[in-house]
Amino acid sequence: MNGELAIDVTGLTKSFGGRNVVDDVSVRVRRGEIMGFLGPNGSGKTTTIRLLCGLLVPDAGEGTCLGHDVLREGEAIRRQVGYMTQKFSFYEDLTIEENLAFVARVFELDDRRGRVERTLERLGLGNRRRQLAGTLSGGWKQRLALAACIMHEPRLLLLDEPTAGVDPKARRDFWDEIHELAEDGMTVLVSTHYMDEAERCHRIAYLAYGQKLTEGTVDEVVAGAGLSTFTVDTPGAAALSRRLQGRPGVDLVAPFGNVLHISGRDGAALRATLAAAAAEGPAFDFIADRPTLEDVFILLMNQSTDNFA
Amino acid sequence: MSAHTGRFRLSLARLWAMVVKEFIQMRRDRLTFALLVGIPIIQLTLFGFAINNDPKGLPTIVHVADAGPHGRSVLSALRNSGYFRPTEEAVSRAEIDRALELGRVQFAVTIPAGFERALRRGEHPQILIEADASDPAATGNAIAALSRVMTNALVHDRGDVTPAAPPPFDIAVHRRFNPEGITQYNIVPGLIGVILTMTMVIVTAMAMTRERERGTMENLLAMPVRPIEVMLGKIVPPIGMGAIQVAVVLLAARALFDVPMTGSFPALMIAVMLFIAANLCVGFTFSTVARNQLQAMQMSFFFFLPSILLSGFMFPFRGMPVWAQTIGECLPLTHFLRVVRGVMLRGNGFGEVAANAWPLVVILVVVTFVALRRYKRTLD
Ligand SMILES: Nc1ncnc2c1ncn2[C@@H]1O[C@H](COP(=O)(O)OP(=O)(O)OP(=O)(O)O)[C@@H](O)[C@H]1O
Ligand SMILES: [Mg+2]
Numbered sequence: 001m002n003g004e005l006a007i008d009v010t011g012l013t014k015s016f017g018g019r020n021v022v023d024d025v026s027v028r029v030r031r032g033e034i035m036g037f038l039g040p041n042g043s044g045k046t047t048t049i050r051l052l053c054g055l056l057v058p059d060a061g062e063g064t065c066l067g068h069d070v071l072r073e074g075e076a077i078r079r080q081v082g083y084m085t086q087k088f089s090f091y092e093d094l095t096i097e098e099n100l101a102f103v104a105r106v107f108e109l110d111d112r113r114g115r116v117e118r119t120l121e122r123l124g125l126g127n128r129r130r131q132l133a134g135t136l137s138g139g140w141k142q143r144l145a146l147a148a149c150i151m152h153e154p155r156l157l158l159l160d161e162p163t164a165g166v167d168p169k170a171r172r173d174f175w176d177e178i179h180e181l182a183e184d185g186m187t188v189l190v191s192t193h194y195m196d197e198a199e200r201c202h203r204i205a206y207l208a209y210g211q212k213l214t215e216g217t218v219d220e221v222v223a224g225a226g227l228s229t230f231t232v233d234t235p236g237a238a239a240l241s242r243r244l245q246g247r248p249g250v251d252l253v254a255p256f257g258n259v260l261h262i263s264g265r266d267g268a269a270l271r272a273t274l275a276a277a278a279a280e281g282p283a284f285d286f287i288a289d290r291p292t293l294e295d296v297f298i299l300l301m302n303q304s305t306d307n308f309a
Numbered sequence: 310m311s312a313h314t315g316r317f318r319l320s321l322a323r324l325w326a327m328v329v330k331e332f333i334q335m336r337r338d339r340l341t342f343a344l345l346v347g348i349p350i351i352q353l354t355l356f357g358f359a360i361n362n363d364p365k366g367l368p369t370i371v372h373v374a375d376a377g378p379h380g381r382s383v384l385s386a387l388r389n390s391g392y393f394r395p396t397e398e399a400v401s402r403a404e405i406d407r408a409l410e411l412g413r414v415q416f417a418v419t420i421p422a423g424f425e426r427a428l429r430r431g432e433h434p435q436i437l438i439e440a441d442a443s444d445p446a447a448t449g450n451a452i453a454a455l456s457r458v459m460t461n462a463l464v465h466d467r468g469d470v471t472p473a474a475p476p477p478f479d480i481a482v483h484r485r486f487n488p489e490g491i492t493q494y495n496i497v498p499g500l501i502g503v504i505l506t507m508t509m510v511i512v513t514a515m516a517m518t519r520e521r522e523r524g525t526m527e528n529l530l531a532m533p534v535r536p537i538e539v540m541l542g543k544i545v546p547p548i549g550m551g552a553i554q555v556a557v558v559l560l561a562a563r564a565l566f567d568v569p570m571t572g573s574f575p576a577l578m579i580a581v582m583l584f585i586a587a588n589l590c591v592g593f594t595f596s597t598v599a600r601n602q603l604q605a606m607q608m609s610f611f612f613f614l615p616s617i618l619l620s621g622f623m624f625p626f627r628g629m630p631v632w633a634q635t636i637g638e639c640l641p642l643t644h645f646l647r648v649v650r651g652v653m654l655r656g657n658g659f660g661e662v663a664a665n666a667w668p669l670v671v672i673l674v675v676v677t678f679v680a681l682r683r684y685k686r687t688l689d
Contacts, residue, residue, distance in 0.1 A: 055530055055688050074686070078533040089528035106532045 004031045006156055006187035009063030009070055012051055014044075014210075022047050022058075023210040029189055029203075034182050036201030037191035040301055044210040045191040046086055049158050052189070053083050066155055079107070082149035086160040086191075088141045090148060092134025096125055099133050100148055107152040119147050138165040146174065150181065157181070159190040163197065175200050195294045206297065208304040222296050227251075228267030229291040230274060232260040234284045240277075247273045252299055262286070263295045340604050344611070355618045355633070363450050364628025367415035368396040370408045377425030379478075383436060383459065387418065390458040392451035409441050409485060410655045411664055412647050415448060415627060416440050428477055435479045442484035443654040444495045447625035452482055486654040493566040498649040499622045501558045502584065502642050505551055506616050509585055512550070513592030514605040516543040517684075522601055527688060536684040540677070544589040551585040552578075562653075572652035576662040580648040583669045587641040590676040597683035616642045644668045 007029040014022040022044045029035045037045045050056040052065055054074030062069075068076045090099045100119055104112040120126045123143055133144060146162055157178075163171045175197065182188055182202075190201065198204050198218065205215040214221050234240060237255040244250050244262060249269030254261045264270035274286045335341065369387070373380060387393040393416055399405045405417045419437040427434035438455065440448040459476045487494045517539075520526040529539070555578075562568040591612060599605035617623055619633055620642040626634065637643045647665040651657035657665075 050527075050688065053531055054686075055527065057687055057689055075533060078531060081531070083528075083531040085524070085527050085531075087524045087527075089524045089526075091525055092523065103532070106534055 005029065005064075006031045006033070007035075007052065007063075007065050007189065009052065009061060009065070012048065012061035012063075013059045014047055014051055014056060015059055021210050022051060025061075025207070025210070025212050027052070027063075027189075027205070029187055031187050032182050032185050033203060034178060034188045034190065034201045036198045036204035037189065037207065038193070038198055038204055038297065039191075039207035040304075043207040045207055046160055047210075048207070049083070049160050049189065049191065053077060053081050053158055055083075079152075080155045081158060082152065082154035082156070083158045084145050084149045084160060084162050086164075088145060090133050090141075090145060092132065094133060095130050096120070096133055096136070096144055097129040099144070100151065103148045103151055109152055115151055119151055123147050139167055139170060142166050143170060143174070155186060157186055157188045157190075159188065161191055161193065163192065163194065171197075195292070195297075198293055206300055208300060213300055213304075218293055222291055222293060225291065225296040225299060226265055227263050227291040227296060227299060228265075228270055229261060229263040229289045229295055230270065230286045231289045232262065232274075232284050232286045233258060234260065236282065240284065244273070244277060247277070249273045251302070252295060254295075254298070261289075261292075261295060263291055263299065265299075338603075340607055344607055347611075348614070351614060355615065359619060359629050359633035360624045361628035361630075362446065362624065364447055364625045365391045365451075366394040367392060367447070367451060367627055368413065369393045369416040369418055370397045370399050370405055370414045371395050372399040372402075372405055372417065372419040374422040375420055375424040377428075379428055380420040380424050380436075383420065384418065386458050386461065390451075390454055392454055392458075393418070405439070409439060410651065410657060411661050412441065412443075412651055412655065414441070416451070424478075431477065433477060433479050435481050437481050437483065439483045439485055441486060441655070442488065442490055443486040443650050444621075444625055445487065445490040445492055446495075447627060448484070449490075452484075455480055455482065491566075494568055494654055495650065497558070497562040497566055497568045498653045499646050501555055501581075501649055502620070502645045503617060503622055504554055504558065505581075505585055505645075506588055506642050507613055508554065509547060509551055509588035510592040510595070510612055511606065511609045512547045513543055513589045514595040514599065514609045515602055516593055517596035518599045518602050518605045530686060530688065536681050536686065540590075540593055540680060540684065543593060544586065547589055548582065548585050552581070555581050568653060570653050571656035573658040573662070574652075576657065576659045577649065577652040580645065580652075580662050580666045580669070583666060583673065584641055584645040584648075587669055587673045587676065590673060590680055591641070594676055594680040594683060597680060597685075616640050619643070621646050638668070639672070641669055641672050644672075 005028055007027050010026040012022055012025045012027070013020060025044070025048055027035075027048070037048070039045055047056065051058050051061075052070065054070065054077055058071070062071065064070065065077050066080050070077065091102070094102065097116060097120065100116045101112065104115055109115055120129050125140075125144070133141065136144060142162060142165065146159070150157065163174055166174065178188055178190070179200070190197070192198060201218075203215065203217055204221060206213050206221065214224055216224060232240065235258055237258050237260045241253045241255050241260055244253050249264045249266045249271075250262060250273055251265055252261070252263040262270065262274065278284050278286065371384060373384070384395065388395060395418075396414060397408065399408070399417070405419070408414045409417055417439040419439075421434060421437070424434050424436070440452060442448050459480060484490060517526070520529055559570070563570070592609065595608040595612070596605055599608055615636060619629065619637040620626070620640050621637065622642065626637060626643065629637065644665060648657070648662050651661055651665060655661075
């Protein structure tokens with residue numbers, strides 16, 4: 001049943017104050033798939049996720065979520081979806097345990113105590129169960145929120161920047177867990193600004209100005225951008241970066257320490273420009289490299305003319 | 310001037326920065342602005358036009374057992390005084406008691422059988438005027454005016470009697486339910502209602518606004534809770550709080566002011582629960598409208614003001630003009646005051662409580678309907 005679509009919506013549109021914040025976006029996610037949502041700030045990721053779980057009513061669009069109509073069957077969808085908000089939205093004046101118990105009751109879960117206990121254990125928060133959620137550090141709040149929204153074993157997880165502010169070790173644990181859940185058939189839609197997380201998704205979609213610009217596996221997205229990338233290892237990376245800026249074929253220049261990443265959509269023109277620049281001196285060697293996802297995204301961002309703040 | 314000394318100076322530029330910022334914020338906060346303008350106007354209207362400490366046209370039940378001409382002229386004199394407005398006629402003692410106990414009338418006038426004959430024989434018969442004195446302020450002026458009214462009635466009626474002569478009959482005034490005219494008897498039961506209005510509305514007025522302000526609303530909406538569940542969940546816990554408040558006031562009323570409890574306590578408690586629920590629902594409705602907690606507070610205050618002034622708590626309800634009484638009838642406190650005074654002072658039981666408390670049920674249903682309509686299941 002792996003071909004079954006957990007999310008299948010088309011033409012999703014939402015405007016605020018006459019501005020299309022989500023503009024004709026279609027989302028298709030197969031069951032058990034991890035779909036990454038990427039895009040600059042204000043591109044409409046949060047709004048799209050809210051539309052999917054019925055928190056906002058779309059101006060246009062239709063489709064199904066877990067087989068239920070997104071416009072009419074919000075109630076049924078809510079029961080089977082775990083939504084983790086971008087901003088911490090559990091009760092800061094309740095303890096960790098009380099928050100979990102509240103969620104368990106609202107979802108009418110059986111074996112409430114057992115579930116809360118196991119969740120606390122898995123989080124490693126067993127001995128801090130009586131601590132007020134508001135006094136947790138930012139990263140721990142995120143981990144609590146995730147634990148709370150998978151407690152009712154949802155069939156679809158909507159995660160809005162779940163790892164913002166979480167340390168690398170916890171982030172890795174988090175993603176390991178996401179993959180485990182997906183293997184058991186849970187579908188995950190996750191928004192993120194981290195490239196390494198994007199690479200751990202089965203598929204990614206890139207949004208800008210409320211429009212979906214590209215979609216596919218990481219390799220497909222990188223290949224689809226048709227980008228050529230060269231790297232130059234030189235001590236004068238910053239100076240070279242300024243020299244290359246704006247030359248024909250050069251779309252992107254970014255220094256990473258002593259290594260300069262230069263990318264462009266027109267590979268031949270870029271190569272010619274680099275050869276000419278090396279000849280002008282000071283000389284440098286340039287080698288063809290594989291464009292990274294970040295290169296692709298920055299290019300996409302630069303191409304998008306204007307962005308809503 | 311060095312930078313060092315400058316630190317201690319008042320900087321006009323910085324002051325201006327604050328002033329500009331505050332002005333912008335004030336302009337955005339429309340409700341505060343509305344309150345600044347609205348409250349003085351409302352206060353002025355209520356105190357200027359609605360409140361009247363010399364209530365006239367008080368509903369009066371009359372029992373005429375002797376329909377002779379003198380009895381008639383006494384009645385018309387009462388009516389002409391402006392204080393008494395005969396609204397119903399009783400044929401039995403029981404009817405009078407019931408009308409007074411329900412609080413339907415303020416006065417009962419009884420012209421006894423054989424009044425006319427006794428008058429002719431110079432036996433000084435008695436006209437009985439019973440007053441519902443649970444609110445001394447409502448009846449005080451009318452009673453004070455009685456002897457003048459009677460003398461004038463006779464002057465008017467029989468030109469031969471000199472104005473100074475005492476009327477050839479007696480008027481017996483019975484102040485019922487609060488014979489000594491103790492104001493506390495009226496105020497303290499009313500306070501139960503006022504305290505509940507003040508606290509219960511505020512408690513739930515914060516309910517949804519707090520969820521919205523803290524961002525927990527988004528999570529709540531994403532979970533499968535229904536609006537009615539949220540509403541009841543927010544309303545049930547404070548009911549217990551309200552019950553404790555009532556217990557405290559009742560005990561204090563007994564211990565400190567000796568206020569009696571002549572009626573049915575269980576009946577009163579049922580009305581208390583209804584009244585608490587109505588106020589909590591009003592507060593909940595505010596919280597679905599208010600954008601922040603300050604607005605919720607302001608709305609509660611806006612509701613509290615007419616509740617105090619137009620419900621009959623501070624000033625006699627019957628002294629107010631019709632428009633003010635109409636507003637008063639829409640407020641839960643008005644109806645609760647009738648119930649609580651009825652039970653504590655006039656010995657009301659379940660029947661009388663039901664007769665006075667049904668508007669609370671109507672208010673409760675209407676407000677709940679509005680609240681659930683206002684409650685949005687989305688963030689739009
Ligand atoms: N309730 C609202 N009223 C008006 N505009 C809104 C509202 N919610 C979102 N927007 C606008 O919609 C656009 C998209 O916002 P959204 O939160 O979906 O972006 P995002 O991709 O999640 O950004 P970020 O990466 O910063 O979280 C923004 O321009 C934002 O200002
Ligand atoms: Mg967002």
